[in-house]
Amino acid sequence: MSNTILHVQQLHKEYAGEVVYKALKGIDFQLADNEFVAVMGPSGSGKTTLLNCISTIDRPTSGIITINAQNPYELNDDELAKFRRNELGFVFQDFNLVHTLTVEENILLPLALDSVDIKDMHKRLANVAQLLGIEGILKKRTFEISGGQKQRVAIARAVIHEPSLLLADEPTGNLDSKAVNDVMALLESIHQTLKTAILMVTHDAYVASFAQRVVFIKDGSLYNEVRRGNNKQQFYQEIMDTLAFLGGGQHEI
Amino acid sequence: MKFNDIVVQNILRDKWTYISYFLSSVFSILVFFLFSITAFHPMLAAIDQNSTLGITMMFASFFIYIFSFIFIIYSIFAFLKKKTKTLGTFMITGASMKQIRTMIFRENMLIGGAAIMTAITLGLIISPLFLMIAKRVLQANTFGMYVPLAAILLTVVLFSILFLIVSKIITRFINREEAIQLLKADVITEKIIASSPVKLLLSVIVSSVLLLAMKLQFTWVESLGMLYYIALMISSLLTIYYIITQGMLWIIRMKIKGTSYYRKTNMLVVSNLKAKGRSHAHIIYLLTILLLGVFLCTSVLYSSYYNVKERTESLYPYSFQYTSLPGNSLVQERQDITYIQSTLNKAGHYDAYYSAFKTDAQRRIAFMSVSNYNALAFHESITLKDDEYYVAAGFQGVRPAIDMINDYAVPKLQFAGLQEQNILLTGFQNVYYILPDAIYEKLDFPVYKVFAFELQDWTNNIDVAENISATITSNQDTHLISSKIDLYATEKFVKSIMFFIGFMLSLIFLSAAMSILYFYLQTSLEGEKVKYAGIRKIGLSMREVSSVVTKELAMLVFIPFTLASILLACVMLAMRDYISSTFYEMTAIGISVFLLLFIGSFFIIRRSYLKKLLDVQ
Numbered sequence: 049m050s051n052t053i054l055h056v057q058q059l060h061k062e063y064a065g066e067v068v069y070k071a072l073k074g075i076d077f078q079l080a081d082n083e084f085v086a087v088m089g090p091s092g093s094g095k096t097t098l099l100n101c102i103s104t105i106d107r108p109t110s111g112i113i114t115i116n117a118q119n120p121y122e123l124n125d126d127e128l129a130k131f132r133r134n135e136l137g138f139v140f141q142d143f144n145l146v147h148t149l150t151v152e153e154n155i156l157l158p159l160a161l162d163s164v165d166i167k168d169m170h171k172r173l174a175n176v177a178q179l180l181g182i183e184g185i186l187k188k189r190t191f192e193i194s195g196g197q198k199q200r201v202a203i204a205r206a207v208i209h210e211p212s213l214l215l216a217d218e219p220t221g222n223l224d225s226k227a228v229n230d231v232m233a234l235l236e237s238i239h240q241t242l243k244t245a246i247l248m249v250t251h252d253a254y255v256a257s258f259a260q261r262v263v264f265i266k267d268g269s270l271y272n273e274v275r276r277g278n279n280k281q282q283f284y285q286e287i288m289d290t291l292a293f294l295g296g297g298q299h300e301i
Numbered sequence: 302m303k304f305n306d307i308v309v310q311n312i313l314r315d316k317w318t319y320i321s322y323f324l325s326s327v328f329s330i331l332v333f334f335l336f337s338i339t340a341f342h343p344m345l346a347a348i349d350q351n352s353t354l355g356i357t358m359m360f361a362s363f364f365i366y367i368f369s370f371i372f373i374i375y376s377i378f379a380f381l382k383k384k385t386k387t388l389g390t391f392m393i394t395g396a397s398m399k400q401i402r403t404m405i406f407r408e409n410m411l412i413g414g415a416a417i418m419t420a421i422t423l424g425l426i427i428s429p430l431f432l433m434i435a436k437r438v439l440q441a442n443t444f445g446m447y448v449p450l451a452a453i454l455l456t457v458v459l460f461s462i463l464f465l466i467v468s469k470i471i472t473r474f475i476n477r478e479e480a481i482q483l484l485k486a487d488v489i490t491e492k493i494i495a496s497s498p499v500k501l502l503l504s505v506i507v508s509s510v511l512l513l514a515m516k517l518q519f520t521w522v523e524s525l526g527m528l529y530y531i532a533l534m535i536s537s538l539l540t541i542y543y544i545i546t547q548g549m550l551w552i553i554r555m556k557i558k559g560t561s562y563y564r565k566t567n568m569l570v571v572s573n574l575k576a577k578g579r580s581h582a583h584i585i586y587l588l589t590i591l592l593l594g595v596f597l598c599t600s601v602l603y604s605s606y607y608n609v610k611e612r613t614e615s616l617y618p619y620s621f622q623y624t625s626l627p628g629n630s631l632v633q634e635r636q637d638i639t640y641i642q643s644t645l646n647k648a649g650h651y652d653a654y655y656s657a658f659k660t661d662a663q664r665r666i667a668f669m670s671v672s673n674y675n676a677l678a679f680h681e682s683i684t685l686k687d688d689e690y691y692v693a694a695g696f697q698g699v700r701p702a703i704d705m706i707n708d709y710a711v712p713k714l715q716f717a718g719l720q721e722q723n724i725l726l727t728g729f730q731n732v733y734y735i736l737p738d739a740i741y742e743k744l745d746f747p748v749y750k751v752f753a754f755e756l757q758d759w760t761n762n763i764d765v766a767e768n769i770s771a772t773i774t775s776n777q778d779t780h781l782i783s784s785k786i787d788l789y790a791t792e793k794f795v796k797s798i799m800f801f802i803g804f805m806l807s808l809i810f811l812s813a814a815m816s817i818l819y820f821y822l823q824t825s826l827e828g829e830k831v832k833y834a835g836i837r838k839i840g841l842s843m844r845e846v847s848s849v850v851t852k853e854l855a856m857l858v859f860i861p862f863t864l865a866s867i868l869l870a871c872v873m874l875a876m877r878d879y880i881s882s883t884f885y886e887m888t889a890i891g892i893s894v895f896l897l898l899f900i901g902s903f904f905i906i907r908r909s910y911l912k913k914l915l916d917v918q
Binding site: 103105125126128129130131132133134136138140144145146147148149150153156157158159160161163166169205 | 560563564565566567568569572573575576577832835836837838839840841842843844845
């Protein structure tokens with residue numbers, strides 16, 4: 049196996065309340081350089097919590113997370129923000145675009161925050177826009193474009209700084225089936241051309257079948273994992289079978 | 302479920318949308334109510350309705366009412382905007398426009414009624430405290446508590462009418478298209494500021510022409526009268542409006558073109574500004590006008606309060622002036638003077654001056670000998686040659702006529718000089734001609750004897766003046782008594798009330814400005830919260846969020862302050878011939894105090910806004 053980009057060790061996450069709710073019960077997990085992994089599991093299994101802990105949005109109760117040999121939870125707020133901008137790329141279900149900015153400005157925002165040279169900025173923008181096929185909508189405002197286009201813009205923003213790890217939380221949750229295909233094809237091509245490691249949470253077996261490996265979580269623990277062989281169709285079937293074992297898989301599709 | 306149930310449930314289940322509207326209504330009514338409690342105080346009944354003070358009082362309450370009116374309309378609009386989406390849902394489910402209007406009308410009337418009741422209850426609770434403060438400010442011991450029936454009645458009636466009108470009018474502004482549009486998309490972005498250089502230019506030209514006309518005193522300014530001032534006010538308000546909106550647009554454009562646009566958080570700040578340019582500009586405009594109101598009220602009314610002593614002294618130079626008319630008996634005169642002197646003796650050190658003049662009582666033109674003139678205090682002694690005369694003023698602030706002496710049978714004399722300050726109490730005689738003693742002796746007019754007394758530390762001896770005035774009252778035929786101490790006491794009272802009104806007005810303006818800002822931030826908070834939460838996920842540190850928010854807030858708070866200060870400076874510059882140095886001093890102090898207040902509230906607002914903004918759940 050090549051270098052690991054993400055290393056999760058004995059990750060626990062508990063939510064305090066009248067009854068302490070254990071969302072994650074000791075997860076061990078690794079993501080190799082240039083690996084595309086999907087995380088699946090029934091609702092409430094803890095998959096989004098896992099992603100939030102990795103993406104430094106939610107602080108774990110215990111356990112160690114290292115991304116590119118750095119523990120983000122040892123950083124202060126300023127450093128953490130910088131870490132997110134440099135090392136991580138985010139794609140969200142709700143796109144999370146800033147509606148006061150144009151498409152172009154949204155994509156450039158992480159670079160602007162780091163005060164990258166303007167020429168360099170626009171060069172990178174041209175590259176990424178071409179890769180994602182959004183050259184025509186750069187000057188538009190975010191409410192003037194469709195859902196599929198919004199997700200492309202979000203992906204463009206997530207990869208413009210060439211992050212070591214791209215985190216995607218139900219990236220196709222708000223899209224129609226045509227847009228789902230488009231966006232997934234793009235993620236796949238980004239994975240191949242930019243060699244970015246991708247960790248994606250989804251409950252859609254079809255979407256998961258674009259990954260190289262699918263990790264299943266049940267009740268806050270790792271349950272199983274399935275690796276893709278040469279046949280995507282067969283991979284999809286394996287995923288479906290595992291979901292059937294997990295229970296509640298079929299009707300969620 | 303009946304229609305009225307929907308109305309009531311609408312309010313109860315969505316309290317937080319209604320609460321800011323409710324609170325601003327309560328606030329406006331409360332202020333008006335408290336002011337009415339003062340205005341209708343039995344003690345103030347003594348004030349003549351036609352006096353300056355009575356008119357000021359009336360004007361002030363009218364003004365507060367108009368202001369409340371505008372403020373309530375403003376909050377109702379802000380509130381309606383927040384509710385438009387809900388209305389859209391009602392429309393989609395099949396409510397007719399008429400039903401929607403009825404619903405809004407009833408809702409408003411309910412809130413209005415509740416606001417009036419709450420405000421009056423609150424007012425009654427805090428009025429003892431308020432009257433106590435008023436008592437201190439007005440230095441009126443009789444200003445006690447009373448049952449303010451008239452104030453309650455007036456407040457209820459006026460505001461019921463106001464809510465009735467506002468609710469009726471406002472329903473016309475519900476926009477069907479906008480409501481349904483809102484249902485489709487959560488964020489409808491507001492229109493960006495339209496570029497309108499022609500309107501800007503036009504308003505600037507009209508205002509400058511109007512101002513220039515006043516400066517050059519064109520005849521048509523006077524003939525237009527009130528109309529001119531209304532036109533001037535409207536055109537100035539429009540000019541300020543266009544300067545702010547167009548200036549804002551210009552700044553945004555410059556910033557976007559500038560090289561630093563893609564540096565750090567600039568993009569976020571500027572794009573935010575661009576997206577909210579219109580409402581930001583409107584808030585800045587409103588705040589600027591309100592602050593200008595605050596500044597003018599404080600400067601004008603406070604400085605008049607601090608000028609009382611000087612003004613009193615210029616009107617009535619002496620602590621006491623006893624004028625013995627020709628019809629007075631010597632015995633009476635002796636008795637009065639002795640009484641005054643013995644009373645003053647008990648009060649402290651005093652100086653006495655004796656003088657006299659002869660007067661043409663018909664025309665109130667007086668003649669005084671040089672010796673008598675020099676016997677008085679408060680002006681330079683003079684010497685006159687045998688063929689010279691000197692002129693002294695009789696009216697405060699009016700230049701005496703120097704040539705009316707020619708109407709009298711005196712030898713031809715040369716004009717030697719002029720004393721523009723009235724030498725005795727103002728208005729008693731039109732003018733005093735000071736003549737050489739020999740010429741004076743020959744004049745055949747009745748003699749008025751003047752006994753003037755100057756008490757040391759007179760401002761603290763108001764009771765002495767009251768004593769003397771109670772014992773010796775003026776009599777048209779025999780003797781007149783006047784006292785600057787008396788005048789000072791009355792003036793002080795009048796000015797205290799003016800001060801009080803000014804204080805109330807500036808308080809109202811200031812809190813209105815602050816609450817407008819607060820409600821504005823509140824309405825946009827939810828959207829901003831979502832936005833910043835999203836950007837923070839991508840990688841925006843707290844410090845960067847705080848820098849963006851600080852810039853935006855600073856703009857909203859300090860641009861109006863700066864603009865209002867500049868405008869005030871312009872007003873003062875234009876009126877520099879009419880205002881005294883105290884005015885500048887008071888203005889400087891006032892503005893510094895407000896600046897401190899603003900810096901303080903800026904940090905408080907910023908802190909709590911940031912806290913709310915970054916609060917995750």
